[in-house]
Amino acid sequence: MTDISVGHWSLTTPVIDADRLPEIAAVDVLVVGAGAAGVAAATVAGEAGARVLILEKYGFAGGAAVAGMSGTICGMYRASDSGAAPDQVVYGFTERFAGELRHRGGLTAPQKYGKTYTSAHDPLKWRETADALLTGAGVEILFHTDVVGVIKDADEYQGVVVASNAGLGVVRAARIIDASGDAAVVARGGGAYRFGANGRIQNPTMFFRLGNVDLPAFWDAWGEDTISPAWVTDRIREARAEGMELPRDKIWMFDTGRPNELLVNATRLIGEGGRVLNVIDPADFTTAEVRGREQVRAYEAFLRQNIPGCRDVFVVDTGVEVGIRQTRTIEGIATLTNDDVVNARKAVDGICRSPWPIELHDGERPKLHWILDDYYDVPYGTLVPSSGENVIVAGRCLSAEHEALASARVTAQCFEYGHAAAQATLLSLSTGRAYRDLDGREVATRMIAEGSALSIDALAADKEEVRR
Structure with a gap:
């Protein structure tokens, strides 16, 4: 039994008598969570002929991208000081999903974001794209369903206990892909995990969409970069000194592709005295939701009063939940280190490239470290629990x-993690090998065959900058 305390709560994994509950399904692959990673994993596994079931607590796919309205596909393009055009380095399932969104008119052209680029998506069209991919792959979908327990025999995960308005039931699976974002399956199964740096995790945020914007006047004043210019930061500080609740000096505004509308990332959600909010704890989650809505209204008022093109704007909506950047992080058989990212290290078992900066929202001021004209590799072993x-x-x-x-x-990286997890799962099922016994290069080879941009070079192991 594992007992991990969070706030006033603890996570306890009891022994479950699964025989006393109805069996909802028995599948080859169970995917828990229908965010970017889960949709990729389920689609790829389903298209390969596996019987796949995906579970999602909401009534739609999208995870943080849709429920949290993060609203952009970040991580596709290199950063540079040169002012060059967008240089895409991540493809595979990421590009496939982005292409489907473009086809539906649900993805903007790349927008300038500091030293790199990102594209904004339409959240409804994101859901519809996911629906089409999952059903087209023959994936069984259960929305409005939560995982509340894990079935294990010794060290083997054999299924989960699910809860819905219909009651409790059991799903048995040969393999489980935990794409919950919160390591919900691993944690309930007693697997090791941690919360950030000694319990400090990144702040959640509440995104919102702003309607009735005079976009030509706005962009003429704001400039090309979606990150706020210096004069806006100065005005935020002045307004805060006058009593407005505007905790972030730098705010981000994205064109959504809809007429007269912007997507806004402006809030910073922390507890009393600067305490970090851990949204695994429902009390902290609630605090984040309430404070988020309060801050949204404060930034709406600020924008009306200070920013050209925003005099008559209104809040269209916020996310279904606050945008969650971080909760549980598993202990894996490999770990992506801070040095790996800063030094743009390549890995012979890399299953994903990432050119995205370290964008650390932890405490009063965010930290931003750019990876210029390069990218690092995420090793396969980071997906495999210890x-x-x-x-x-x-x-x-x-x-x-x-x-x-x-x-x-x-x-962008989450799409590719799901792609990698699916290929590893298919390999594990077909060969009978455990995830930890697979060579990440085998996984990468299969991903490359489906369009991912990766490098497999066995000789690279002899190079100083490359590590397993």
């Missing part, structure tokens, strides 16, 4: 140090 069989993770709960995760957690 203990437990038949389970692999995909998404922001991969094994990474605190600052490294602040780079590796974004949407």
Whole structure:
């Protein structure tokens, strides 16, 4: 039994008598969570002929990208000081999903974001794209369903206990992909995990969409970069000194592709006295939601009063939940380190490239470290828990140090983690090998065959900058 305390709560994993509960399904692959990683994993595994079931607590796919309205596909393009055009380095399932969104008119052209670029998506079209991919792959979908327990035999994960308005039931699976973002399956199964740096995790945020914007007047004043210019930061500080609750000096505004609308990332959600909010704890989650809505209204008022083109704006909506950057991070058989990211290290078992900066929202001021004209590789072993069989993770709960995760957690990479987890699962099922016994280069080879941009070079192991 594992007992991990968070606030006034503890996570206890009891022995479950699964025989006393109805069996909902028995599948080859169970995917928990239908965010970017989960949709990629389920689609790829389903298209390969596996029987796949995906579970999602909401009534739609999208995770933080849709429920949290993070709203952009970050992590596709290199950063540079040269002012060059967008240089894409991440493809595979990421590009496939982005292409489907473009086809539906649900993805903007790349927008300038500091030294790099990102594209904004339409959240409804994101859901519809995911629906089409999952159903087209023959994936069974259960929305409005939560995992509340894990079925294990010794060290082997054999299924989960699920809860819905219909009651409790059991799903048995040969392999489980934990794409919950929170390592929900691994944690409930007694697997090792941590919260950031000694309990400090990144702040959640509440995104919102702003309507009735005079976009030509706005962009003429704001400039090309979606990150706020210096004069806006100065005005925020002046307004805060006058009593407005505007905790962030730098705010981000994205064109959504809809008429007269912007996507805004402006809030910083912390507890009393600057305490970090851990949204695994429902009390902290609630505080974040309430304070988030308060800050949204404060920034709406600020924008009306100070920013050209925003005089008559209104808040269209916020996310279904606050945007979550970080909760649990598993202990994996490999760990992405802060040095790996800063030094743009390549890995012979790399299953994903990432050119995204370290964008650490931890405390009063964010930290930003750019990876210029380069990228690092995320090793396969970061997806494999240090203990437990038949389970692999995909998404922001991969094994990474605190600052490294602040780079590796974004949407483009999460699509590719799901792609990698699916290919590893198919290999594990077909060969009978455990996830930990697979060579990441085998996984990468299969991903390359499906469009991912990766480098497999056995000789690279002899190079100083490359590590397993």
